[in-house]
Amino acid sequence: MTIKEIITVPDEILKKVSQPIEKIGVNEKKLIDDLFVTMYNANGIGLAAVQIGILKRILVVDISNKDEKNQPIALVNPVIKKLGDDKSVYEEGCLSIPETFIEIERPKICEVEYIDEKGEKKNLKCDGLLSTCIQHEINHLDGKLIIDHLSKLKKDFIIKKISKIKKNPDRIVV
Numbered sequence: 130m131t132i133k134e135i136i137t138v139p140d141e142i143l144k145k146v147s148q149p150i151e152k153i154g155v156n157e158k159k160l161i162d163d164l165f166v167t168m169y170n171a172n173g174i175g176l177a178a179v180q181i182g183i184l185k186r187i188l189v190v191d192i193s194n195k196d197e198k199n200q201p202i203a204l205v206n207p208v209i210k211k212l213g214d215d216k217s218v219y220e221e222g223c224l225s226i227p228e229t230f231i232e233i234e235r236p237k238i239c240e241v242e243y244i245d246e247k248g249e250k251k252n253l254k255c256d257g258l259l260s261t262c263i264q265h266e267i268n269h270l271d272g273k274l275i276i277d278h279l280s281k282l283k284k285d286f287i288i289k290k291i292s293k294i295k296k297n298p299d300r301i302v303v
């Protein structure tokens with residue numbers, strides 16, 4: 130298990146479409162482990178493989194609270210089968226877009242089909258936070274980010290702001 134560096138905007142890889150997995154082998158299992166430790170280390174509730182630079186359709190989520198037992202779910206080749214009509218709104222952040230939160234409306238309920246880390250086909254009905262989290266992560270697999278919900282002007286502004294922060298990584302106050 131290795132904690133990986135999380136890729137942030139404006140890295141072009143985040144816009145790419147990830148490829149389906151044919152078989153879950155040693156590499157995919159290691160990738161799932163790396164995704165979990167990287168996500169927990171960053172205090173995130175979801176992470177897609179592309180965010181650590183690997184264009185495979187794999188993502189992990191865990192929406193449990195700090196005082197609860199972990200509820201890790203790894204989803205390989207996830208496909209949304211149904212979206213409910215009711216909507217819910219969350220202020221969403223993204224580990225690939227530091228210090229940015231955007232209110233996004235998404236279907237409150239979704240049904241997702243995927244393969245788990247053992248290669249078994251699963252079907253998961255998600256509601257509320259889990260539903261939003263999984264939709265957010267599946268967007269990553271298709272190269273879509275939360276800033277794509279904004280106007281071009283606002284999007285450019287956020288990317289510029291983050292690029293500036295990145296250029297001064299050694300700034301210290303003593």
Ligand code: ZN
Pocket residue numbers: 222223224225265269
């Ligand atoms: Zn994200």
